[in-house]
Amino acid sequence: MSSNSGSDLEIKSESDLIKLASNGDAEAFGALYEKYIDQIYNYIYFRTSNGKDAEDICSRVFLRALNHIERYEDRGYPFSAWLYRIAHNLVVNWYRDSEKTDEISLLDQYPPPTMDGSVEEKIEKMDETNALLGIIRGLPEDRKELLILKHVEGLTNFEIGEIMDRTEGAIKALYHRTLESLRDDYKL
Numbered sequence: 001m002s003s004n005s006g007s008d009l010e011i012k013s014e015s016d017l018i019k020l021a022s023n024g025d026a027e028a029f030g031a032l033y034e035k036y037i038d039q040i041y042n043y044i045y046f047r048t049s050n051g052k053d054a055e056d057i058c059s060r061v062f063l064r065a066l067n068h069i070e071r072y073e074d075r076g077y078p079f080s081a082w083l084y085r086i087a088h089n090l091v092v093n094w095y096r097d098s099e100k101t102d103e104i105s106l107l108d109q110y111p112p113p114t115m116d117g118s119v120e121e122k123i124e125k126m127d128e129t130n131a132l133l134g135i136i137r138g139l140p141e142d143r144k145e146l147l148i149l150k151h152v153e154g155l156t157n158f159e160i161g162e163i164m165d166r167t168e169g170a171i172k173a174l175y176h177r178t179l180e181s182l183r184d185d186y187k188l
Helices: 006-010 014-020 027-047 051-071 079-098 119-137 142-150 157-164 168-187
Strands: none
Touching: 006 079, 014 027, 014 051, 027 051, 051 079, 051 142, 079 157, 119 142, 119 157, 142 157, 142 168, 157 168
16 A cells, blocks of 8 residues: 555646556545546446446446556556446446436436527427437437537547547547438438
8 A cells, every 4th residue: 555645646647646556556546536437427327317327337437447457558548538448338238238228318417508589489499409309319329429428528539439449530430420410310
């Protein structure tokens, strides 16, 4: 166990924390946990639509990361991409094992902003939002995941590529095809 105090860990770089955690420093792993717990939980929650399952999967992500951190290799991707990849695999397994298809309502999480204007305009805007969310729900899982990672989590194409095990170019192409599909389906 390391003799570092919490204040010493705060000034350490992420790569230093990873090295310390790889050598069994629980405080260093705790600092990494604190840095990424909310992001990873939110990602899992948006994928499962269930707080209890999201908590369970999230705890397994960090347990797996703790048990395998000595195998982590810095290949130019952020540490968070490694955690997202673990989360992605566990969510895929969760769906496979439970055959659940519940989805979270994006309207519940992000209600459309209130607008100045007539009631008719507000109703029309709500109808447009509901139509777009319906189209998004019908997308293949990889495209929904891409939209969550890009627009909810705010990740770059490079980071998304690492999580989804694709090249950055493949992510750009998938995103372009997804947007074209949304545009074409929305026009109908």
